Amino acid sequence: MTDTAHERRSLAGQLVQAGALKTPAWRAAVESVPRELFLNPGVFLPEGGLWRPMTAVDTDSAEWTRTAYSLDTLTTQLDGHLTADQVSEPVVGLPTSSSTMPALVVSMIESLDVEDGHQVLEIGTGTGYSTALMCHRLGEDNVTTVEVDPEVATRADAALETVGYSTWTVTGDGLLGHPQRAPYDRVIATCLVKRIPYAWIRQTKPGGIILATIGSWANGSGLAKVTVNEDGTAEGRIIGKASFMQARSQAVVPVAGDLSARVAYADSERQTKVSPLMLDEWMPAFLTQLAAPGAQLVRAATSEGAQLFYLFDPERESFAEFTADGAGWRVRQGGPVALWDNVEEALTAWQGAGSPDITSVRLHVTDRCHTYWIGGQQITTRTSSHWIGDGSALRWQHRLVAHP
CATH class of the missing domain: 3.40.50.150 (Vaccinia Virus protein VP39)
Known part of the structure; x- marks a missing residue:
């Protein structure tokens, strides 16, 4: 040895x-x-x-x-079972350990x-x-x-x-x-x-x-x-x-299949107030998960090479589809939850608070909910998975139906 x-x-x-x-x-x-x-x-x-x-x-x-x-x-492991001693050539796979x-x-x-x-x-x-x-x-x-x-x-x-x-x-x-x-x-x-x-x-x-x-x-x-x-x-x-692999029981199943079918029927279409490309940044991505729990960011491309950009929430059967135009971005939304409305409000309020970094986020945990806030003012939330901002503080609350 x-x-x-x-x-x-x-x-x-x-x-x-x-x-x-x-x-x-x-x-x-x-x-x-x-x-x-x-x-x-x-x-x-x-x-x-x-x-x-x-x-x-x-x-x-x-x-x-x-x-x-x-x-x-x-x-050290791919796909929940494969280890390096089991193969001799490069392989495809998803890291799981x-x-x-x-x-x-x-x-x-x-x-x-x-x-x-x-x-x-x-x-x-x-x-x-x-x-x-x-x-x-x-x-x-x-x-x-x-x-x-x-x-x-x-x-x-x-x-x-x-x-x-x-x-x-x-x-x-x-x-x-x-x-x-x-x-x-x-x-x-x-x-x-x-x-x-x-x-x-x-x-x-x-x-x-x-x-x-x-x-x-x-x-x-x-x-x-x-x-x-x-x-x-x-x-x-x-x-x-910090970034780690997801807990196995909470692992997200990536959205797949015919994306065009998933976004065929929209309830609204408008110009965005902020660019969805902000979601490539760490803090906006973190805020998105608070404002739209369960949402996944999905990128794809057409056969002609045009880039496609989506937010999907499979559990709530909701989506937001983004298209670049000369003036910025347009968003089409469908389903019972207006995903981008929630995310955009959170991002706009965060920008209004001076765009603080992730270390400004505080949280409080009870047996029923997680509450996150930025800033010092205590604000009472009115609904679950909800944010409020007044320029001096932002707050999100996630109420849980069941909690292990």
């Missing part, structure tokens, strides 16, 4: 320089945990629109080590503000690398990790045992937490969730911290850090951008 102590120290140094690694205890963890042992049986590397398999067995040891200690996210870029992993666990003796619940074990870092810092008996995929969980558990950590590795739906080991001082989710499940709040001690990435769009999700209150609510803010 190759000794990777030098590579681990080098990785720690790069993470310090990047501002992700800040404290001696976590630096010691990065310098001690061999990332390469959490990449078995191999990884997939992007190559020309395909995924090229790489395994430690079939790769030069120096090349394998360089890959293992790169700063990139390394995909990975070893996340070390800078994001380390910055998140630094943001947990853990103390000696803290009990931590991790949602989304993945390869087990972040689990091992927390075991090194807190002790194996203080870390509980939940993974929904049995095969992924088995590989992670084996890797953890290899490096000497017999921690609590649980196979199950992480959105339900793990009440058998509750209460926890800290909860961290390394998957993308639409909202913070109330089960996590219920299983966290008052004063405890929950860190989770909220959203369903890869280019518009926010890393939320909330503190649990004595009354069973939680409050905090978005501390930055």
Whole structure:
């Protein structure tokens, strides 16, 4: 086995320089945990629109080590079942498990503000690398990790045992937490969730911290850090951008099929007030998910090469179709929900507030709703999935019929 102590120290140094690694205890963890042992049986590397398999067995040891200690996210599973040892040529597929870029992993666990003796619940074990870092810092008996995929969980558990950590590795739906080991001082989710499940709040001690990435769009999700209150609510803010794979039970099925048939019958058509191209930006994309929960951004092209641009909400059977013209953009909308009206109002109000970035967003979570706001003024919302803006504050509220 190759000794990777030098590579681990080098990785720690790069993470310090990047501002992700800040404290001696976590630096010691990065310098001690061999990332390469959490990449078995191999990884997939992007190559020309395909995924090229790489395994430690079939790769030069120096090349394998360089890959293992790169700063990139390394995909370890495609389509919920395929691993690199099962194929020999590049393949198509959708990443469903990975070893996340070390800078994001380390910055998140630094943001947990853990103390000696803290009990931590991790949602989304993945390869087990972040689990091992927390075991090194807190002790194996203080870390509980939940993974929904049995095969992924088995590989992670084996890797953890290899490096000497017999921690609590649980196979199950992480959105339900793990009440058998509750209460926890800290909860961290390394998957993308639409909202913070109330089960996590219920299983966290008052004063405890929950860190989770909220959203369903890869280019518009926010890393939320909330503190649990004595009354069973939680409050905090978005501390930055982050992107993870969606929780399996919340994974969005992409809109497909005959798009022209989906938008054949519109209820209205008008000029837009703001450009839909704003949705390519992170903060407008995040706001869109608040203003139009369930909406998906879809791009396509005609046989002549003309670009097509849509918002679809399959659950509410609603759409917005955008067409560029000389004056800007026109929008056709159909279905019971005027998607673009809601999004456009939110974006216009956000611009009126000075276009603050995502770290200006605060949120409050109860067993019934999530409330988000920008600015200091407290505003009472009148309807679910609703925004109000007066120039000094914006607020959105999502009421939930059922909450795990």
